[in-house]
Amino acid sequence: DADVTQTPRNRITKTGKRIMLECSQTKGHDRMYWYRQDPGLGLRLIYYSFDVKDINKGEISDGYSVSRQAQAKFSLSLESAIPNQTALYFCATSDSKTYTGDYEQYFGPGTRLTVT
């Protein structure tokens, strides 16, 4: 089984709808991240959480919210979806307690979201 899973893998929704993307991990990592990928722009950080009670905005948080329900679960919500939120969304995890402290991140398979 994959260490970092995302559901759904694909989603088509309409403008104005609320949608939630879910991420779960079995790696035991304390840190979790949400990114969006757009062609030619690389990955941009939406939100990140260094533990259950520590949630922070990334560079493009407008229009998004998150919830860290447990150490292993981190959900991303679009309160009112708009077409320019059409993108590939990735969840990632990292472990702050590795002896190297290099903050390597481990990625889920992605959710392809289309807003019509």
Add this chain to the structure above:
Amino acid sequence: AQSVTQLGSHVSVSEGALVLLRCNYSSSVPPYLFWYVQYPNQGLQLLLKYTTGATLVKGINGFEAEFKKSETSFHLTKPSAHMSDAAEYFCAVTIAGGTSYGKLTFGQGTILTVHP
């Protein structure tokens, strides 16, 4: 804040030819540098990373990269391209302290095409 620039959004090589993907970074403190690969319809997979120590870093699938502080570069190379190397490659940077620690900043990505 740190940043990454990948020179060339598309690189095309023949099978057996040298692969060179360019990455330059900007950071006011010593960086940690990463190369990730994304195969079609998959998440990101770590190729290699530089944290401290030896500046020539070897990764999976025959790839390597050299950290050159004087040139602020971390270019990715492979002596002989294989068809299976066709993918999108991302360079990323983080730092070990300050408010940005643990957060990855990604380049725009380089799509590698390998011709028979």
